Amino acid sequence: MSLDKKEQLSPVERIKTSSRGLRGTLTESLTDAHTGSLRDDDQNLLKFHGMYQQDDRDRREERSEKKLEWLYSFMIRLRLPGGFLRADQWLGLHHIAGEYSTGTIKITTRQTVQLHGILKSHIKPTIQSFNTLALDSIAACGDVNRNVTCSAHPGESPVHEEVFTYADRISSMALPKTRAYYEVWLDEEKLAEHTEEDPLYQDRYLPRKFKIGIAIPPNNDVDVLTNDVGLIAIVENGELVGFNIAAGGGLSATHGNPSTYPRLATVLGFVPKGDDTLKAVYEIMTIQRDFGNRSDRKLARLKYTIDRMTVEGLKKELEARCGFKLQEARHYQFTSRRDHYGWKQNHKGLWYYTLFVENGLVRDDEKLPLKTAMYEIAQTGKCNFRFSGNQNLILADISDSDKEAIEDLFEKYGLGLHNQNNSAIRKNSIACVAFNTCPLALAEAQRYLPTLITKIEPILEKYQLKDDEITLRMTGCPNGCGRSPAAEIGLIGTSYGFYNLHIGGDRNGERLNIKYRDSLDESGILSELDQLLGLYASNRKTAETFGDFVIREKLVS
Amino acid sequence: MDARFKSFGGKALLPLRKCDVDYEADAKEWFDELLQILSKPSATAAQPVVKSTTIAAKPAGKKYYAAKVVTNINLNDRGSRKQTFHIELGTSEDIIYEPGDTIGIVPHNRAEVVNRILSLTGIDPNTEIQTAKVKASVKELLTKHLNICYLLSSTMKKYAGITGHEIPDIRMDLVDLLRIYPVKEASQFVEVIKTLLAIAPRLYSVASSPEAHGRQEIHITVAKDRFLAQDEQRYGLCSEFLGDLVVGSDVSFYVHKDKHFKLPAPEKDVIMIGPGTGVAPFRSFLAHRDATGATGRNWFFFGEQLFVTDFLYQTEIQNFLATGVLTRLDLAFSRDQQEKIYVQHRMQKHAAELYQWIKDGASVFISGTKDPMSKDVENCLLNIFKEQGQLNDEEANKFLETLRKEGRYGKDVY
Numbered sequence: 001m002s003l004d005k006k007e008q009l010s011p012v013e014r015i016k017t018s019s020r021g022l023r024g025t026l027t028e029s030l031t032d033a034h035t036g037s038l039r040d041d042d043q044n045l046l047k048f049h050g051m052y053q054q055d056d057r058d059r060r061e062e063r064s065e066k067k068l069e070w071l072y073s074f075m076i077r078l079r080l081p082g083g084f085l086r087a088d089q090w091l092g093l094h095h096i097a098g099e100y101s102t103g104t105i106k107i108t109t110r111q112t113v114q115l116h117g118i119l120k121s122h123i124k125p126t127i128q129s130f131n132t133l134a135l136d137s138i139a140a141c142g143d144v145n146r147n148v149t150c151s152a153h154p155g156e157s158p159v160h161e162e163v164f165t166y167a168d169r170i171s172s173m174a175l176p177k178t179r180a181y182y183e184v185w186l187d188e189e190k191l192a193e194h195t196e197e198d199p200l201y202q203d204r205y206l207p208r209k210f211k212i213g214i215a216i217p218p219n220n221d222v223d224v225l226t227n228d229v230g231l232i233a234i235v236e237n238g239e240l241v242g243f244n245i246a247a248g249g250g251l252s253a254t255h256g257n258p259s260t261y262p263r264l265a266t267v268l269g270f271v272p273k274g275d276d277t278l279k280a281v282y283e284i285m286t287i288q289r290d291f292g293n294r295s296d297r298k299l300a301r302l303k304y305t306i307d308r309m310t311v312e313g314l315k316k317e318l319e320a321r322c323g324f325k326l327q328e329a330r331h332y333q334f335t336s337r338r339d340h341y342g343w344k345q346n347h348k349g350l351w352y353y354t355l356f357v358e359n360g361l362v363r364d365d366e367k368l369p370l371k372t373a374m375y376e377i378a379q380t381g382k383c384n385f386r387f388s389g390n391q392n393l394i395l396a397d398i399s400d401s402d403k404e405a406i407e408d409l410f411e412k413y414g415l416g417l418h419n420q421n422n423s424a425i426r427k428n429s430i431a432c433v434a435f436n437t438c439p440l441a442l443a444e445a446q447r448y449l450p451t452l453i454t455k456i457e458p459i460l461e462k463y464q465l466k467d468d469e470i471t472l473r474m475t476g477c478p479n480g481c482g483r484s485p486a487a488e489i490g491l492i493g494t495s496y497g498f499y500n501l502h503i504g505g506d507r508n509g510e511r512l513n514i515k516y517r518d519s520l521d522e523s524g525i526l527s528e529l530d531q532l533l534g535l536y537a538s539n540r541k542t543a544e545t546f547g548d549f550v551i552r553e554k555l556v557s
Numbered sequence: 558m559d560a561r562f563k564s565f566g567g568k569a570l571l572p573l574r575k576c577d578v579d580y581e582a583d584a585k586e587w588f589d590e591l592l593q594i595l596s597k598p599s600a601t602a603a604q605p606v607v608k609s610t611t612i613a614a615k616p617a618g619k620k621y622y623a624a625k626v627v628t629n630i631n632l633n634d635r636g637s638r639k640q641t642f643h644i645e646l647g648t649s650e651d652i653i654y655e656p657g658d659t660i661g662i663v664p665h666n667r668a669e670v671v672n673r674i675l676s677l678t679g680i681d682p683n684t685e686i687q688t689a690k691v692k693a694s695v696k697e698l699l700t701k702h703l704n705i706c707y708l709l710s711s712t713m714k715k716y717a718g719i720t721g722h723e724i725p726d727i728r729m730d731l732v733d734l735l736r737i738y739p740v741k742e743a744s745q746f747v748e749v750i751k752t753l754l755a756i757a758p759r760l761y762s763v764a765s766s767p768e769a770h771g772r773q774e775i776h777i778t779v780a781k782d783r784f785l786a787q788d789e790q791r792y793g794l795c796s797e798f799l800g801d802l803v804v805g806s807d808v809s810f811y812v813h814k815d816k817h818f819k820l821p822a823p824e825k826d827v828i829m830i831g832p833g834t835g836v837a838p839f840r841s842f843l844a845h846r847d848a849t850g851a852t853g854r855n856w857f858f859f860g861e862q863l864f865v866t867d868f869l870y871q872t873e874i875q876n877f878l879a880t881g882v883l884t885r886l887d888l889a890f891s892r893d894q895q896e897k898i899y900v901q902h903r904m905q906k907h908a909a910e911l912y913q914w915i916k917d918g919a920s921v922f923i924s925g926t927k928d929p930m931s932k933d934v935e936n937c938l939l940n941i942f943k944e945q946g947q948l949n950d951e952e953a954n955k956f957l958e959t960l961r962k963e964g965r966y967g968k969d970v971y
């Protein structure tokens with residue numbers, strides 16, 4: 001590649017800088033009555049408002065034959081730092097999902113919820129309805145800081161409440177300053193002709209998406225090292241003292257492009273809690289803004305910027321911008337990355353119930369009226385709703401006296417045994433959305449993984465491994481939304497019905513997996529897993545995880 | 558009375574229709590037609606309706622083209638209440654037609670019904686019979702030429718005469734008649750066949766252009782509700798609905814010229830109002846103007862129930878818009894929101910521009926259902942003339958009449 005070409009900005013850069021603060025021609029696009037799609041540039045800008053234009057890929061061929069355009073619709077993702085909703089907000093979400101979307105509420109891998117299948121004419125009513133619940137989708141997608149994640153379970157640490165406030169503070173700090181969202185979707189009057197100054201994002205925003213997560217050891221349920229910036233809470237003598245700050249995580253790669261790769265974040269050092277923490281996060285963003293690659297979007301994430309600058313180089317620039325030095329990283333240890341299902345009480349005596357939600361899909365199906373049950377539970381007003389990075393739901397902050405009323409509803413809807421009735425591998429699995437709406441999908445994921453697991457379960461049974469908490473993650477492409485590179489078993493779609501099999505990731509999210517086999521179909525996946533799990537069952541050391549076993553045995557390297 | 562009026566030189570607004578005990582349906586239809594004629598502004602009496610019904614008498618001496626169904630697609634998506642078929646007919650000879658024309662298609666009777674008739678009568682299917690118009694085998698006559706559905710009272714009477722049965726004055730399908738009042742022998746059925754009337758062709762607006770789609774292909778747009786509404790009662794279900802025809806089926810058709818529904822000169826502007834299947838002739842117009850590089854502007858008003866499922870020919874219309882063939886497009890999807898929005902609401906919204914286009918020489922065409930669409934649209938046009946041109950009722954009507962006389966106002970309604 002010539003130097004000139006390298007320096008040429010990617011087309012998205014022009015769209016951003018000429019968008020007048022992300023306004024573009026969105027208003028005009030909405031009034032184009034002949035199509036359910038937005039104009040090309042606006043499709044890019046829409047992401048910054050928390051939405052993606054998609055189409056029903058199952059219906060493309062049939063619609064084309066009928067001389068109808070593709071069935072376009074929109075996915076909207078809320079900005080929910082740390083993944084928290086009040087009961088009344090859940091009720092509102094339930095109604096909005098029913099009125100304007102497919103009806104399914106999807107809990108994402110970043111602790112928020114998204115709705116699919118919203119027609120262009122329904123975007124504004126949807127956003128207006130969310131607004132009445134004090135919910136928005138600003139910057140939930142796009143080249144900005146995305147939803148900030150934070151260890152989900154308040155029962156797991158007395159400092160949770162304090163750490164959780166950082167998710168909110170970082171989210172607010174990194175919010176774009178433009179009023180475009182309010183003008184385009186909520187009909188706010190434009191106050192001045194000029195576009196708002198934005199010292200963080202300027203007019204070019206970041207070169208690529210930017211993810212921030214906060215973990216409270218020993219649980220790494222947010223997969224903190226897969227973020228561009230990861231904060232690891234350091235608790236000493238029962239007090240939050242600050243955070244180890246890590247940078248450069250990111251799991252996306254492109255098939256056939258060796259300069260792309262997944263990477264876990266590198267711990268840079270320790271920052272005391274408070275303004276210093278916020279300052280350090282902010283300045284990593286400005287470094288990425290100024291040094292990130294703006295010509296090739298496939299090489300634009302912070303992980304590539306760091307590998308170009310070197311970790312030391314980044315640290316030096318960061319300290320210069322912060323005006324203080326990072327301290328040496330403090331000791332921490334992750335011992336798990338999973339959700340702890342069922343009832344748990346926190347230090348204040350409040351109760352929490354973690355409910356398994358397969359692939360985060362809250363809907364009523366023939367097995368379980370989950371959506372109806374959640375609606376009725378929300379109607380009691382006796383709990384809050386929290387979402388975990390593993391796509392599960394936590395009914396939160398329930399007082400001792402209200403616990404029974406919630407349990408009665410579990411009974412009524414058959415939720416009591418739901419957690420127990422699902423196998424360990426199923427409860428430790430994640431799948432991304434993929435077909436039918438994701439435009440990037442090469443293969444199925446959330447529509448297929450449940451049936452694949454049903455076929456893997458007998459293999460585990462055969463080797464007496466059914467209670468082993470092996471992590472299994474499937475993504476329909478190598479972009480890693482379902483964090484497949486960070487699982488003990490990763491299945492990454494290559495083409496319809498075919499997956500690369502990756503193994504050797506550790507259980508707690510501190511080592512990525514490695515490709516073991518190329519493009520397997522279902523029978524290939526099952527026979528390879530049968531072989532590997534058989535070896536694991538007979539040759540593993542006590543308490544050795546599957547991921548560690550395959551590395552020790554050098555099955556992949 | 559009819560004879561008496563005629564003897565004095567009276568001119569019938571509508572042909573006489575005789576009814577008997579079961580008069581309601583016929584009478585209502587006759588009165589409706591009469592009211593329509595009377596409610597129209599003058600001049601229409603002499604020229605009753607541009608194209609009043611889809612069922613027309615089969616004109617003698619028409620050139621029939623033998624065609625095969627090349628394509629048959631339901632344009633409405635899953636979830637729609639509508640079924641609208643885009644049908645392409647292919648011929649081996651050049652078809653002589655122009656945008657704005659109509660074709661008459663003779664629907665064939667269903668094979669199972671024909672076979673039932675043959676077995677009920679015991680006639681040799683290959684028996685050659687000469688009817689008033691054609692000579693062919695019994696099977697072919699019953700399949701392609703003769704109406705066997707919901708026979709007229711007069712035909713029923715002739716049947717009673719031939720077979721000697723006492724039959725009440727009702728109408729029914731031939732197959733039921735044969736079942737209840739059987740013929741004595743095959744030779745008696747030959748006599749019956751000679752009394753059967755020809756199958757009435759159905760008229761459909763052409764949706765293609767020879768310039769754009771070639772001369773050995775012709776397209777139509779057929780809505781199922783339209784077909785059934787008229788035929789369930791009049792014809793029973795013994796003839797094939799076009800939308801059910803599989804690719805490769807045989808169909809014959811003739812071209813019906815329409816002088817009053819023709820594109821103006823290439824540099825002239827055209828306003829097209831065609832909701833529902835009314836889109837058909839305008840697909841033809843737009844394709845033609847595209848293929849011939851006509852420079853006049855084109856403005857199309859389309860409407861249906863739902864944007865997602867019922868936007869007929871959406872991708873083609875989008876292409877016309879993208880390439881600039883279509884200057885303006887206004888859409889009205891009635892059920893996409895609480896209040897019903899129709900094409901006339903869109904016209905009213907752009908009244909000033911619409912009037913300006915017409916003042917600048919644009920032609921206006923309306924296509925689609927006569928009632929209530931074409932009337933609402935025409936009233937809307939008159940209103941726009943009044944508002945925008947400061948005209949009174951009479952002047953507005955006169956203006957429309959002038960457009961009509963100049964060939965700048967055409968209707969293809971049914």
